Amino acid sequence: MGDRWMELADRVWVRRCEELDLSLGLVVGDDCCLVVDTGVDAEHGHDFATSIRELTPLPWQIAYTHDHFDHWFGTSAFGESAIWAAADGARYIGAGDAQRKTWAAKYRREGREEAARRIERSRLVPPNRRVAGSIGLNLGGRTVVLRQVGPAHSDNDMAVEVPDAGVLFAGDLLENGAPPAYGDAFPYHWPQAVEPLLSWRPKAVVPGHGDPADYRWARSRVRDMAEVARLCGEVARGLISADEAAENAPFDSETMRTAIERGRLLSSPPLPSPVPEPPARADSAQAPWAPVHVYDATDCIVDADGE
């Protein structure tokens, strides 16, 4: 089979990958293209970069949806580029080194020596453009929005919106075909962090893993994650046991137990905080809320010290 392209909208592609059922993204403008995540290791990233060159010769920039290794260990094949993320480079390198050890050991336990070596060989390329809040990135004739989200699936999630095509790249904020991964997550905050991303009713939602889906699917996912948060809260208050929560959870019991454990680590459930409302605009309920700053991608040239 191998990895394959899906064209979701005009010049918006998703690379569906065999490894970890990953979904990587590509958004092409008139002057530049934006690559959303780069794959699980350097060799995978090389294949991905090569496949992008089948679609466009334009210079690329990269957006990392978060610091989990499978989304950014493929970057070394892309050479010097601007790399946007919601956490800084030092944070990425620290997290990447730890995950490399953990995953190489896991692959070896599973008898996947070659996968372990590939991950160990991958040179880590940290982001050099920090996104705080939201920014617009003009790729030439089309502006994408990079939006810091959360804490939610991790403490450094970032979504990529393509308003003119109605596409939302959600990273692991939404996974399709697998339960949400709560290992580094913030179960109480997660659903309300994703909610505003859906306020503009994107036509297509690209999860970090699994097939692209639609707005209704994303909504039902958020509802299920809100139910997980509610159950975590009931366990924390002693109203039900962890077993009862696992029995009644919308996902498998291991997922629910991981969420409860994370909820415990993060102390008591917070009071519900108001979901940030998009500014009221009479003209377009269908557009994402506009970012404050819009950069021309062609102006974002990477220099030696990365800033």
Ligand SMILES: [Zn+2]
């Ligand atoms: Zn993740």
